[in-house]
Amino acid sequence: MSKQLPLVAMDVCCAPLAREPLTQDQAVELSALFKALADPVRLRLLSLIASHAGGEACVCDLTDAFDLTGPTISHHLKVLRESGLITGDRRGTWIYYRVHPEVLARLSAVLTTTGEAVTA
Amino acid sequence: MSKQLPLVAMDVCCAPLAREPLTQDQAVELSALFKALADPVRLRLLSLIASHAGGEACVCDLTDAFDLTGPTISHHLKVLRESGLITGDRRGTWIYYRVHPEVLARLSAVLTTTGEAVTA
DNA sequence: TCCTTGGATAGATATTTGTCTAAGCAGCTT
DNA sequence: AAGCTGCTTAGACAAATATCTATCCAAGGA
Numbered sequence: 001m002s003k004q005l006p007l008v009a010m011d012v013c014c015a016p017l018a019r020e021p022l023t024q025d026q027a028v029e030l031s032a033l034f035k036a037l038a039d040p041v042r043l044r045l046l047s048l049i050a051s052h053a054g055g056e057a058c059v060c061d062l063t064d065a066f067d068l069t070g071p072t073i074s075h076h077l078k079v080l081r082e083s084g085l086i087t088g089d090r091r092g093t094w095i096y097y098r099v100h101p102e103v104l105a106r107l108s109a110v111l112t113t114t115g116e117a118v119t120a
Numbered sequence: 121m122s123k124q125l126p127l128v129a130m131d132v133c134c135a136p137l138a139r140e141p142l143t144q145d146q147a148v149e150l151s152a153l154f155k156a157l158a159d160p161v162r163l164r165l166l167s168l169i170a171s172h173a174g175g176e177a178c179v180c181d182l183t184d185a186f187d188l189t190g191p192t193i194s195h196h197l198k199v200l201r202e203s204g205l206i207t208g209d210r211r212g213t214w215i216y217y218r219v220h221p222e223v224l225a226r227l228s229a230v231l232t233t234t235g236e237a238v239t240a
Numbered sequence: 241t242c243c244t245t246g247g248a249t250a251g252a253t254a255t256t257t258g259t260c261t262a263a264g265c266a267g268c269t270t
Numbered sequence: 271a272a273g274c275t276g277c278t279t280a281g282a283c284a285a286a287t288a289t290c291t292a293t294c295c296a297a298g299g300a
Contacts, residue, residue: 017163017170017171017224019171020167021185022164022167027160027164027167028160031159031160034154035159037151037154038151038154038155038157038158039257039258040144041147043137043151044142046137047138047140047141047142048141050138051137051141059276060276065141068258069259069261070277070278071259071277072258072260074277075257075258077277078279079257090266093267093276094276095276095277101233104138104233105231105233105234107231108231109228111224111225111231112224113221161288180246180247188289188290189289189290190246190247190248191247191248191249191291192289194249195248195249197247197248199287212297213245213246213297215246215248
Protein backbone atom coordinates (compact mmCIF):
# COMPACT_ATOMS: atom_id res chain seq x y z
CA MET A 1 0.00 0.00 0.00
CA SER A 2 0.92 3.62 0.07
CA LYS A 3 4.59 3.51 0.82
CA GLN A 4 5.48 5.19 4.07
CA LEU A 5 2.69 7.16 5.66
CA PRO A 6 3.16 8.08 9.31
CA LEU A 7 1.07 5.80 11.48
CA VAL A 8 -1.50 8.43 12.13
CA ALA A 9 -2.48 8.65 8.52
CA MET A 10 -2.85 4.96 7.85
CA ASP A 11 -6.01 3.98 9.61
CA VAL A 12 -7.82 7.21 9.99
CA CYS A 13 -10.67 6.52 10.44
CA CYS A 14 -14.14 6.02 10.99
CA ALA A 15 -17.72 6.60 10.27
CA PRO A 16 -18.90 10.18 9.90
CA LEU A 17 -18.91 12.10 13.16
CA ALA A 18 -22.65 12.29 13.11
CA ARG A 19 -23.27 8.60 12.64
CA GLU A 20 -21.84 7.29 15.90
CA PRO A 21 -19.72 8.67 18.72
CA LEU A 22 -15.99 8.63 18.14
CA THR A 23 -13.88 6.54 20.45
CA GLN A 24 -11.13 8.18 22.40
CA ASP A 25 -8.49 6.70 20.11
CA GLN A 26 -10.24 7.76 16.95
CA ALA A 27 -10.64 11.25 18.37
CA VAL A 28 -6.95 11.48 19.17
CA GLU A 29 -5.96 10.40 15.68
CA LEU A 30 -8.37 12.72 13.96
CA SER A 31 -7.51 15.66 16.15
CA ALA A 32 -3.87 15.29 15.13
CA LEU A 33 -4.91 15.79 11.52
CA PHE A 34 -7.21 18.70 12.24
CA LYS A 35 -4.46 20.25 14.32
CA ALA A 36 -2.27 20.19 11.24
CA LEU A 37 -5.00 22.08 9.39
CA ALA A 38 -5.56 24.52 12.23
CA ASP A 39 -3.21 27.20 11.00
CA PRO A 40 -3.70 29.70 8.17
CA VAL A 41 -0.19 29.27 6.85
CA ARG A 42 -0.49 25.49 6.69
CA LEU A 43 -3.89 25.69 5.04
CA ARG A 44 -2.53 27.97 2.36
CA LEU A 45 0.53 25.77 1.88
CA LEU A 46 -1.68 22.76 1.47
CA SER A 47 -3.92 24.59 -0.95
CA LEU A 48 -0.98 25.91 -2.94
CA ILE A 49 0.46 22.43 -3.26
CA ALA A 50 -2.83 20.72 -4.02
CA SER A 51 -3.88 23.24 -6.62
CA HIS A 52 -0.46 23.60 -8.24
CA ALA A 53 -0.02 22.47 -11.82
CA GLY A 54 1.10 18.86 -11.90
CA GLY A 55 -0.09 18.28 -8.36
CA GLU A 56 3.22 19.24 -6.85
CA ALA A 57 5.14 22.34 -5.88
CA CYS A 58 8.67 23.00 -4.74
CA VAL A 59 9.41 24.89 -1.58
CA CYS A 60 10.75 27.81 -3.55
CA ASP A 61 7.30 28.31 -5.09
CA LEU A 62 5.73 28.27 -1.68
CA THR A 63 8.05 30.52 0.27
CA ASP A 64 7.40 33.52 -1.94
CA ALA A 65 3.71 33.49 -1.12
CA PHE A 66 4.35 34.42 2.51
CA ASP A 67 5.96 37.11 4.60
CA LEU A 68 7.74 34.50 6.65
CA THR A 69 11.28 33.24 6.89
CA GLY A 70 12.40 30.03 5.24
CA PRO A 71 12.72 28.10 8.49
CA THR A 72 9.16 28.97 9.44
CA ILE A 73 7.81 27.62 6.16
CA SER A 74 10.00 24.59 6.62
CA HIS A 75 8.54 24.06 10.07
CA HIS A 76 4.98 24.17 8.76
CA LEU A 77 5.82 21.77 5.96
CA LYS A 78 7.24 19.41 8.54
CA VAL A 79 4.01 19.51 10.53
CA LEU A 80 2.03 18.71 7.39
CA ARG A 81 4.49 15.97 6.47
CA GLU A 82 4.44 14.33 9.89
CA SER A 83 0.67 14.41 9.96
CA GLY A 84 0.64 12.44 6.72
CA LEU A 85 -1.09 15.11 4.66
CA ILE A 86 1.82 15.68 2.28
CA THR A 87 5.08 14.10 1.19
CA GLY A 88 8.17 15.68 -0.22
CA ASP A 89 10.89 14.21 -2.35
CA ARG A 90 14.07 15.78 -3.49
CA ARG A 91 14.86 15.79 -7.20
CA GLY A 92 18.18 17.42 -7.78
CA THR A 93 18.32 20.82 -6.24
CA TRP A 94 14.67 21.15 -5.32
CA ILE A 95 12.28 19.36 -3.03
CA TYR A 96 8.81 18.80 -4.40
CA TYR A 97 5.78 18.41 -2.20
CA ARG A 98 2.48 16.77 -3.06
CA VAL A 99 -0.65 16.02 -1.06
CA HIS A 100 -2.03 12.64 -0.09
CA PRO A 101 -5.56 12.95 -1.46
CA GLU A 102 -6.78 9.86 0.40
CA VAL A 103 -6.10 11.50 3.73
CA LEU A 104 -7.93 14.64 2.72
CA ALA A 105 -10.80 12.56 1.39
CA ARG A 106 -11.12 10.66 4.64
CA LEU A 107 -11.29 13.83 6.66
CA SER A 108 -13.91 15.10 4.29
CA ALA A 109 -15.86 11.90 4.77
CA VAL A 110 -15.71 12.14 8.54
CA LEU A 111 -17.31 15.57 8.42
CA THR A 112 -20.02 14.50 6.05
CA THR A 113 -23.54 15.03 7.29
CA THR A 114 -25.47 13.85 4.28
CA GLY A 115 -25.63 10.10 4.54
CA GLU A 116 -22.68 8.50 2.82
CA ALA A 117 -18.98 8.95 2.62
CA VAL A 118 -16.59 9.71 -0.20
CA THR A 119 -15.19 6.56 -1.73
CA ALA A 120 -11.63 7.87 -1.51
CA MET B 121 -30.62 34.28 7.97
CA SER B 122 -29.88 31.52 10.38
CA LYS B 123 -30.43 33.41 13.57
CA GLN B 124 -27.15 34.22 15.25
CA LEU B 125 -24.12 32.47 13.89
CA PRO B 126 -20.78 34.00 14.81
CA LEU B 127 -19.38 35.84 11.83
CA VAL B 128 -16.81 33.20 11.17
CA ALA B 129 -19.38 30.58 10.40
CA MET B 130 -21.48 32.61 8.03
CA ASP B 131 -19.45 32.87 4.91
CA VAL B 132 -17.02 30.06 5.19
CA CYS B 133 -16.04 29.57 2.43
CA CYS B 134 -14.68 28.65 -0.71
CA ALA B 135 -13.82 26.23 -3.39
CA PRO B 136 -12.12 23.00 -2.42
CA LEU B 137 -8.55 23.43 -1.24
CA ALA B 138 -7.27 21.61 -4.25
CA ARG B 139 -9.11 23.66 -6.83
CA GLU B 140 -7.44 27.00 -6.26
CA PRO B 141 -5.18 28.57 -3.65
CA LEU B 142 -6.92 29.94 -0.60
CA THR B 143 -6.62 33.63 0.08
CA GLN B 144 -5.18 34.79 3.34
CA ASP B 145 -8.62 35.73 4.64
CA GLN B 146 -10.19 32.46 3.67
CA ALA B 147 -7.34 30.60 5.32
CA VAL B 148 -7.79 32.53 8.54
CA GLU B 149 -11.50 31.80 8.65
CA LEU B 150 -11.10 28.16 7.87
CA SER B 151 -8.26 27.66 10.30
CA ALA B 152 -10.46 28.99 13.08
CA LEU B 153 -12.90 26.18 12.39
CA PHE B 154 -10.25 23.52 12.11
CA LYS B 155 -8.75 24.79 15.33
CA ALA B 156 -12.05 24.09 17.01
CA LEU B 157 -11.84 20.53 15.73
CA ALA B 158 -8.21 20.14 16.71
CA ASP B 159 -8.81 18.63 20.11
CA PRO B 160 -9.88 15.09 20.96
CA VAL B 161 -12.33 16.21 23.60
CA ARG B 162 -14.06 18.63 21.27
CA LEU B 163 -14.21 16.07 18.48
CA ARG B 164 -15.86 13.60 20.80
CA LEU B 165 -18.24 16.23 22.11
CA LEU B 166 -19.23 17.14 18.60
CA SER B 167 -19.67 13.52 17.67
CA LEU B 168 -21.70 12.80 20.78
CA ILE B 169 -23.99 15.71 20.04
CA ALA B 170 -24.31 15.02 16.33
CA SER B 171 -25.01 11.33 16.76
CA HIS B 172 -27.32 11.69 19.73
CA ALA B 173 -30.94 10.70 19.36
CA GLY B 174 -33.00 13.70 18.28
CA GLY B 175 -29.90 15.55 17.11
CA GLU B 176 -29.33 17.17 20.45
CA ALA B 177 -27.77 16.38 23.79
CA CYS B 178 -27.70 18.12 27.13
CA VAL B 179 -24.46 18.87 28.90
CA CYS B 180 -25.24 16.32 31.57
CA ASP B 181 -25.16 13.59 28.93
CA LEU B 182 -21.81 14.81 27.70
CA THR B 183 -19.92 15.32 30.94
CA ASP B 184 -20.22 11.69 31.98
CA ALA B 185 -18.33 10.54 28.90
CA PHE B 186 -15.12 12.20 30.08
CA ASP B 187 -12.71 12.17 32.97
CA LEU B 188 -12.73 15.92 33.09
CA THR B 189 -14.22 18.53 35.35
CA GLY B 190 -17.41 20.38 34.49
CA PRO B 191 -15.68 23.69 33.78
CA THR B 192 -13.35 22.02 31.33
CA ILE B 193 -16.24 20.54 29.37
CA SER B 194 -17.93 23.91 29.54
CA HIS B 195 -14.83 25.53 28.12
CA HIS B 196 -14.71 23.15 25.18
CA LEU B 197 -18.39 23.65 24.47
CA LYS B 198 -17.76 27.36 24.43
CA VAL B 199 -15.01 26.97 21.85
CA LEU B 200 -17.32 24.92 19.66
CA ARG B 201 -20.12 27.43 20.17
CA GLU B 202 -18.00 30.44 19.33
CA SER B 203 -16.67 28.78 16.22
CA GLY B 204 -20.23 28.33 15.00
CA LEU B 205 -20.17 24.55 14.96
CA ILE B 206 -22.86 24.14 17.61
CA THR B 207 -25.54 26.08 19.42
CA GLY B 208 -27.04 25.55 22.82
CA ASP B 209 -30.36 26.62 24.21
CA ARG B 210 -31.69 26.29 27.69
CA ARG B 211 -35.03 24.57 28.20
CA GLY B 212 -35.89 24.56 31.87
CA THR B 213 -33.13 23.08 33.92
CA TRP B 214 -30.99 21.76 31.10
CA ILE B 215 -29.11 23.25 28.19
CA TYR B 216 -29.34 21.34 24.96
CA TYR B 217 -26.69 21.49 22.28
CA ARG B 218 -27.04 20.70 18.60
CA VAL B 219 -24.67 20.93 15.65
CA HIS B 220 -24.91 23.24 12.65
CA PRO B 221 -24.76 20.68 9.84
CA GLU B 222 -24.18 23.34 7.17
CA VAL B 223 -20.91 24.35 8.76
CA LEU B 224 -19.73 20.76 8.94
CA ALA B 225 -20.82 20.22 5.35
CA ARG B 226 -18.85 23.21 4.15
CA LEU B 227 -15.72 22.03 5.83
CA SER B 228 -16.25 18.65 4.28
CA ALA B 229 -16.64 20.29 0.89
CA VAL B 230 -13.44 22.28 1.28
CA LEU B 231 -11.48 19.09 1.84
CA THR B 232 -13.05 17.32 -1.08
CA THR B 233 -10.61 16.08 -3.67
CA THR B 234 -13.03 14.39 -6.04
CA GLY B 235 -14.43 17.10 -8.25
CA GLU B 236 -17.52 18.67 -6.74
CA ALA B 237 -18.69 19.96 -3.43
CA VAL B 238 -21.51 19.02 -1.13
CA THR B 239 -24.58 21.12 -1.77
CA ALA B 240 -24.96 21.96 1.93
C1' DT C 241 -37.40 31.59 51.30
C1' DC C 242 -33.63 28.60 51.24
C1' DC C 243 -31.13 24.84 49.56
C1' DT C 244 -29.77 21.83 45.75
C1' DT C 245 -28.38 20.92 41.20
C1' DG C 246 -27.00 22.12 36.20
C1' DG C 247 -23.99 24.85 34.01
C1' DA C 248 -21.01 29.11 33.04
C1' DT C 249 -17.34 32.53 34.30
C1' DA C 250 -12.86 34.03 36.43
C1' DG C 251 -8.31 33.50 37.34
C1' DA C 252 -3.98 30.65 37.84
C1' DT C 253 -0.61 27.55 35.80
C1' DA C 254 1.91 24.23 32.97
C1' DT C 255 2.27 22.87 28.23
C1' DT C 256 2.16 23.57 23.37
C1' DT C 257 3.03 26.20 19.42
C1' DG C 258 4.51 29.83 15.93
C1' DT C 259 8.15 32.58 14.91
C1' DC C 260 12.84 34.03 14.73
C1' DT C 261 18.29 33.73 14.28
C1' DA C 262 22.17 30.81 13.72
C1' DA C 263 24.09 26.89 11.98
C1' DG C 264 24.15 22.71 9.16
C1' DC C 265 23.80 19.59 5.01
C1' DA C 266 23.03 18.45 -0.08
C1' DG C 267 23.57 19.26 -4.61
C1' DC C 268 25.13 22.45 -8.40
C1' DT C 269 28.60 25.23 -11.00
C1' DT C 270 32.76 27.11 -11.89
C1' DA D 271 37.77 22.30 -4.30
C1' DA D 272 35.56 26.10 -3.18
C1' DG D 273 31.66 28.68 -3.10
C1' DC D 274 26.68 29.30 -3.91
C1' DT D 275 21.86 28.28 -3.35
C1' DG D 276 17.80 25.50 -1.50
C1' DC D 277 16.12 23.66 2.38
C1' DT D 278 16.26 21.61 7.13
C1' DT D 279 17.66 21.32 12.05
C1' DA D 280 18.61 23.37 16.63
C1' DG D 281 17.64 26.38 20.15
C1' DA D 282 15.33 30.49 22.18
C1' DC D 283 11.29 33.05 23.29
C1' DA D 284 6.61 35.17 23.34
C1' DA D 285 1.87 34.03 22.73
C1' DA D 286 -1.91 30.78 22.85
C1' DT D 287 -4.30 26.94 25.13
C1' DA D 288 -6.03 22.97 28.13
C1' DT D 289 -6.74 22.08 32.56
C1' DC D 290 -7.72 22.98 37.30
C1' DT D 291 -10.02 25.34 41.73
C1' DA D 292 -13.06 28.71 43.30
C1' DT D 293 -16.99 31.32 42.50
C1' DC D 294 -21.26 32.60 40.54
C1' DC D 295 -25.95 32.54 38.23
C1' DA D 296 -30.53 30.21 37.03
C1' DA D 297 -34.19 27.13 37.73
C1' DG D 298 -36.81 23.85 40.75
C1' DG D 299 -38.31 21.68 44.98
C1' DA D 300 -38.61 21.55 50.14
